[in-house]
Amino acid sequence: MDVASGTLKPAGQKPAALTIEGLSLEFPTYAGAIKALDDVTIEIGTSEIVGLVGESGCGKSVTTMAATRLLPEGRYRVTAGSIRLFGRDPFAMGETELQDVRGKLVSTIFQEPMNALNPTIRIGKQLVGVIQRHEAVSEAEAERTARGILKDMLIGEPERIMKAYPFELSGGMRQRVLIAMAFSCNPGLIIADEPTTALDVTVQAVILRLILDRAKRTGTSVVFISHNIAVVSQLCDRLYVMYAGRIVESGPTRAVLEAPQHPYTQALLRCLPERVEPKAELEAIPGTVPNLLDPPQGCFYRPRCPEANDQCLAKPPSVATAPGHLVACWRRGAIQPSSIMSEATL
Numbered sequence: 001m002d003v004a005s006g007t008l009k010p011a012g013q014k015p016a017a018l019t020i021e022g023l024s025l026e027f028p029t030y031a032g033a034i035k036a037l038d039d040v041t042i043e044i045g046t047s048e049i050v051g052l053v054g055e056s057g058c059g060k061s062v063t064t065m066a067a068t069r070l071l072p073e074g075r076y077r078v079t080a081g082s083i084r085l086f087g088r089d090p091f092a093m094g095e096t097e098l099q100d101v102r103g104k105l106v107s108t109i110f111q112e113p114m115n116a117l118n119p120t121i122r123i124g125k126q127l128v129g130v131i132q133r134h135e136a137v138s139e140a141e142a143e144r145t146a147r148g149i150l151k152d153m154l155i156g157e158p159e160r161i162m163k164a165y166p167f168e169l170s171g172g173m174r175q176r177v178l179i180a181m182a183f184s185c186n187p188g189l190i191i192a193d194e195p196t197t198a199l200d201v202t203v204q205a206v207i208l209r210l211i212l213d214r215a216k217r218t219g220t221s222v223v224f225i226s227h228n229i230a231v232v233s234q235l236c237d238r239l240y241v242m243y244a245g246r247i248v249e250s251g252p253t254r255a256v257l258e259a260p261q262h263p264y265t266q267a268l269l270r271c272l273p274e275r276v277e278p279k280a281e282l283e284a285i286p287g288t289v290p291n292l293l294d295p296p297q298g299c300f301y302r303p304r305c306p307e308a309n310d311q312c313l314a315k316p317p318s319v320a321t322a323p324g325h326l327v328a329c330w331r332r333g334a335i336q337p338s339s340i341m342s343e344a345t346l
């Protein structure tokens with residue numbers, strides 16, 4: 001099954017970059033199990049640019065970290081579902097295979113580049129090290145590749161940057177270096193986990209564009225993770241909207257923006273600062289996100305949802321409302337979606 005579109009794929013087609021089907025995952029704690037993911041289904045096709053959006057703590061990072069086995073081993077339990085990275089099960093991989101996959105097939109760009117760079121080693125040496133770890137090339141060749149990718153990241157003086165230590169660079173420059181590192185082994189999939197949240201707004205757009213442009217040129221799939229639906233909408237072919245560990249809506253970006261069906265997606269769009277008049281008060285979604293130790297019965301958005309009724313005491317199934325557009329809501333269509341988009345200024 002092609003999970004994204006609900007259609008059958010022709011036999012022999014290349015496996016998707018990432019397929020997650022019905023994944024449920026929890027963190028056991030003394031206070032009980034934190035149910036971080038519940039029945040999450042996601043598919044990222046080859047060369048596809050996909051956004052994963054939702055409020056802080058909804059499970060965006062846990063989803064992709066589970067897929068790349070970056071969650072702390074022994075501290076979580078997968079209670080249902082499956083993951084395939086380029087057709088392979090990451091949970092069936094040994095440490096060597098896993099190291100090979102991370103870097104060669106999948107690279108993650110995190111929010112804080114300082115944590116990902118070694119502060120005591122010059123940038124050039126780190127970049128060359130990454131390239132040589134994954135490709136049998138000479139040091140001179142790896143240096144040439146490193147310089148080329150840095151130039152691609154609009155770094156005017158790659159020589160100077162290669163000689164620098166991480167602390168000598170601005171936050172934006174460090175993030176460009178990390179992006180260069182992520183692309184340096186031509187991975188099939190890049191996971192960009194809030195890569196610009198720590199940067200100035202002016203730098204953010206440039207960095208996101210750099211990732212997108214390079215990915216498009218190289219045919220790399222990208223998952224952009226963000227709490228800002230406006231930001232990812234400008235970059236992605238498809239969107240997944242997450243709430244309290246569940247995917248509540250997914251579909252082609254245009255369809256989700258122009259006809260959002262889930263009251264949570266509609267609320268996210270209403271709360272965009274971009275559509276608020278200058279000096280007007282910003283709207284917020286009333287209520288708070290549920291406690292994942294003890295989530296509410298049925299639809300997790302029910303306690304905050306203005307449309308909820310007794311039917312919402314049962315878990316809503318994911319239903320296709322248009323080709324590739326899936327919504328998990330009993331009350332889908334209860335609000336006229338067009339009224340939201342006509343107000344929004346995306």
Ligand SMILES: Nc1ncnc2c1ncn2[C@@H]1O[C@H](COP(=O)(O)OP(=O)(O)OP(=O)(O)O)[C@@H](O)[C@H]1O
Nearest residue numbers: 027034036055056057058059060061062063227292
């Ligand atoms: N190692 C862990 N141990 C216990 N709970 C965890 C662990 N990692 C994540 N969680 C919990 O899992 C839930 C999902 O977290 P996650 O980091 O995926 O959210 P997120 O949507 O990426 O949020 P943010 O936008 O703030 O990064 C949260 O309730 C979080 O507290």
